[in-house]
Amino acid sequence: MGKKDTSQKSYRELQSLTAYRRLMKTYYLIAKYPKWFGKKVAWITSGGPVEPLYAMGVLPFYPENYGAMCGASRMSVSLCEVAESQGYSRDLCSYARCDIGSSLGGRGPLGVLPKPDFLVCGNNICGTVIKWYEIQARAFQVPLFFLDTPFVYNELEDHTLTYVQNQMKEYISFLERITKRPFSEKRFLKASARSLEAVSLWKEILELSRNRPAPFAAFDAFIHMAPIVTLRGSRWAVWYYRKLKKELEDRVKRGEGAFAREEIRLIWDNIPIWYDIRNLSKILFKYGAVLVADTYTSAWTLRSLDLGKPLESLSRSYATVHLNLGLEHKVAKMVDLMQQYQADGFIMHSNRSCKTYSLNQYDLKKRVSELTGKPGLIIEADHTDSRSYAPIQVEKQIWTFVELTKKR
Amino acid sequence: MKGLADIWALKGRLSFQFNLMVPARLDSPLARDYFKTELEHLKETLENKLGIISRESLQEAILLFNRIREQLSNLYSRMCLDPSRLSGKALAQIVRAGYQMDREHYVNLLTRLLEVWPDRLEEKPLKVPIFLSGNVVHSADWFSLIEEAGARIVHDDLCSGGRTLRLTVQEHGDPLEALIDRYFNTFFCPTKHQGIYAHQEILFKEVQESGAKGVIFLLYKYCEPYYFDYPDLKRFLEAKGYPTLLLEIEDPSQSREQVKIRLQAFVEMLT
Numbered sequence: 071m072g073k074k075d076t077s078q079k080s081y082r083e084l085q086s087l088t089a090y091r092r093l094m095k096t097y098y099l100i101a102k103y104p105k106w107f108g109k110k111v112a113w114i115t116s117g118g119p120v121e122p123l124y125a126m127g128v129l130p131f132y133p134e135n136y137g138a139m140c141g142a143s144r145m146s147v148s149l150c151e152v153a154e155s156q157g158y159s160r161d162l163c164s165y166a167r168c169d170i171g172s173s174l175g176g177r178g179p180l181g182v183l184p185k186p187d188f189l190v191c192g193n194n195i196c197g198t199v200i201k202w203y204e205i206q207a208r209a210f211q212v213p214l215f216f217l218d219t220p221f222v223y224n225e226l227e228d229h230t231l232t233y234v235q236n237q238m239k240e241y242i243s244f245l246e247r248i249t250k251r252p253f254s255e256k257r258f259l260k261a262s263a264r265s266l267e268a269v270s271l272w273k274e275i276l277e278l279s280r281n282r283p284a285p286f287a288a289f290d291a292f293i294h295m296a297p298i299v300t301l302r303g304s305r306w307a308v309w310y311y312r313k314l315k316k317e318l319e320d321r322v323k324r325g326e327g328a329f330a331r332e333e334i335r336l337i338w339d340n341i342p343i344w345y346d347i348r349n350l351s352k353i354l355f356k357y358g359a360v361l362v363a364d365t366y367t368s369a370w371t372l373r374s375l376d377l378g379k380p381l382e383s384l385s386r387s388y389a390t391v392h393l394n395l396g397l398e399h400k401v402a403k404m405v406d407l408m409q410q411y412q413a414d415g416f417i418m419h420s421n422r423s424c425k426t427y428s429l430n431q432y433d434l435k436k437r438v439s440e441l442t443g444k445p446g447l448i449i450e451a452d453h454t455d456s457r458s459y460a461p462i463q464v465e466k467q468i469w470t471f472v473e474l475t476k477k478r
Numbered sequence: 479m480k481g482l483a484d485i486w487a488l489k490g491r492l493s494f495q496f497n498l499m500v501p502a503r504l505d506s507p508l509a510r511d512y513f514k515t516e517l518e519h520l521k522e523t524l525e526n527k528l529g530i531i532s533r534e535s536l537q538e539a540i541l542l543f544n545r546i547r548e549q550l551s552n553l554y555s556r557m558c559l560d561p562s563r564l565s566g567k568a569l570a571q572i573v574r575a576g577y578q579m580d581r582e583h584y585v586n587l588l589t590r591l592l593e594v595w596p597d598r599l600e601e602k603p604l605k606v607p608i609f610l611s612g613n614v615v616h617s618a619d620w621f622s623l624i625e626e627a628g629a630r631i632v633h634d635d636l637c638s639g640g641r642t643l644r645l646t647v648q649e650h651g652d653p654l655e656a657l658i659d660r661y662f663n664t665f666f667c668p669t670k671h672q673g674i675y676a677h678q679e680i681l682f683k684e685v686q687e688s689g690a691k692g693v694i695f696l697l698y699k700y701c702e703p704y705y706f707d708y709p710d711l712k713r714f715l716e717a718k719g720y721p722t723l724l725l726e727i728e729d730p731s732q733s734r735e736q737v738k739i740r741l742q743a744f745v746e747m748l749t
Contacts, residue, residue, distance in 0.1 A: 156709050157708060157709030157712060157724075158705070158706070158709055159705040159708075159726070161699060161700050161702070161705065162702060162705055162706060163702075166706070193502055197502065197669055197702075197703070198702060198706070200502060200669070200671050200703075201668065201702070201703050201706030201707065202706065204671065204674045204706075204707075205706060205710065207674045208674050208675070208710060214674060216502075216503055216671050218501050218502045218503040218509060218671075220499040220501065220502075220512070221480045221497075221499060223480075223483070223484065223487070223497055229511075229512055229515040229516070230499075230512065232511075232512070233501070233508060233509070233511070233512035236508045236511075237503075237506075237508055240506070240508065396484050396487075397481075397484035397485070397487070397488055398484075425481070425700075425702070426481065429481035429482075429485075430481050430484055430485060433484075433485055433488055437488075
């Protein structure tokens with residue numbers, strides 16, 4: 071039984087996928103039956119500080135990641151409809167509608183989810199999560215901790231950092247009350263070190279696609295990002311990303327790309343269209359285009375953690391994630407990605423569900439094109455709710471855009 | 479709003495812009511300390527542009543705005559007693575004028591209006607009393623529509639209406655501290671977190687005090703925080719015996735007549 075020969079196919083599947091699936095299956099098994107493993111479960115936002123949870127032996131579960139799963143498994147529309155039947159507007163974030171619908175209806179890709187022991191909400195990704203988590207706190211009648219990270223337009227000011235850091239201390243006290251055990255500095259340092267290593271590995275993995283051809287397309291990153299979101303702070307994320315990185319480095323040595331044909335290199339902005347990843351990937355490949363990087367997966371390359379001052383360092387990192395920074399930062403990031411990855415253009419997903427990510431895109435597009443001389447395309451969709459997506463129209467837009475880009 | 483602030487800054491059309499970051503958590507002393515620094519920065523920035531803001535001038539401004547709120551509160555009370563004197567549309571226009579007029583002139587006009595309006599009941603109002611809950615209402619015509627359907631608006635908690643009454647500032651002590659305190663002492667916006675039941679509690683209290691028989695949620699697209707709160711608010715109020723109606727609206731409205739029919743049916747149900 072040898073390894074799969076992927077060298078001749080149009081898309082080269084990663085060998086690590088098998089290990090990835092095993093890892094995530096194990097994670098979801100523990101998340102579904104935490105009591106079997108003696109675990110308390112906290113539902114936490116994707117930008118929430120997970121390291122203290124691991125320090126306290128609590129398993130984090132991510133409703134947004136679950137929403138992505140609902141989208142990818144095409145269950146999201148029916149789950150959203152359950153939420154809508156209870157009065158939740160269709161204009162609300164579809165991740166939230168999926169999660170609320172799943173809780174109300176007792177359905178979803180994992181079936182009935184166990185009630186969380188408590189909730190942790192950080193608004194560094196958006197303000198929607200405040201309301202979403204308030205709803206779930208009322209529904210489940212469980213404690214809610216809210217970490218407020220004020221938006222950073224220009225620079226992170228001292229009083230803002232102090233505010234976030236003081237709340238992190240408050241968070242630790244909250245965890246001690248809930249878990250009825252003292253906070254372990256030693257375990258916290260260990261979890262922080264693992265987090266640092268995992269995000270460093272993830273960053274290095276993404277940067278490998280600066281090579282031509284890109285060994286790891288953005289569509290691969292959308293799948294393989296799950297451990298950095300759900301298992302950041304655990305040894306499993308470190309283990310998996312070491313393995314994945316090795317495979318990708320081997321691809322670079324052999325000059326193998328994720329796709330056999332790479333005529334146009336593009337950057338993606340915004341959350342993926344979870345229910346159409348495979349199809350979009352095929353469409354782009356058909357026209358010789360490859361997404362080599364994106365702003366979403368690279369959001370989990372947190373700035374360097376100083377293990378000498380982990381609390382301050384984590385506070386700084388969580389307060390300055392991509393979505394909590396002003397437009398000039400977003401422009402700089404996109405321009406940097408375009409340059410570092412030698413991109414020929416970019417595609418922006420104007421995401422109906424994510425106003426935070428999408429509001430400034432028209433200005434962002436104009437500025438990035440001005441600064442890089444490269445064209446951009448905006449397509450309209452929703453990250454989880456396929457009712458807000460017109461795939462034929464989007465394909466036509468992509469075809470036109472790619473052809474124009476090739477001619478430049 | 480934070481995204482809009484970025485766009486304004488990018489366009490560079492405003493000669494001066496300060497982004498005041500009100501904390502999203504208003505249930506913590508940590509947030510208070512943070513907000514105090516933000517307000518101090520705002521004061522300093524304004525002083526660099528416009529001159530010193532003395533404690534006395536701040537105190538005077540607080541007194542003026544409190545007086546405006548007091549007079550508006552009196553106006554709402556008179557509307558409850560005798561709705562025939564002023565339509566809901568006119569009240570909405572009066573409240574909106576307060577955002578644009580010279581404030582001294584505005585409070586004088588309010589005072590004069592109240593002086594000619596007796597504060598006793600002339601005759602029992604016939605229309606069904608309802609409480610209007612929602613966000614910013616751009617067009618005062620919606621109030622006319624509600625009244626044409628047979629209802630009278632006895633109170634509201636609209637951002638562009640009665641919600642300002644929750645923001646009265648303490649008049650003694652340090653004025654800057656008083657300005658900070660008022661954000662923490664009352665629930666004023668669903669974008670802020672003050673406990674998971676804060677919105678329900680204050681809305682129920684105001685509905686009870688208003689004497690309303692039912693609640694109309696008048697929600698402009700797209701105030702996400704309010705739309706998130708709406709289902710639990712509805713269930714809570716209905717469990718307390720207050721029928722509710724949701725009107726999702728936008729301007730210009732394409733479905734005015736449909737809304738009117740729904741309003742008429744709701745009012746009939748309450749009669």
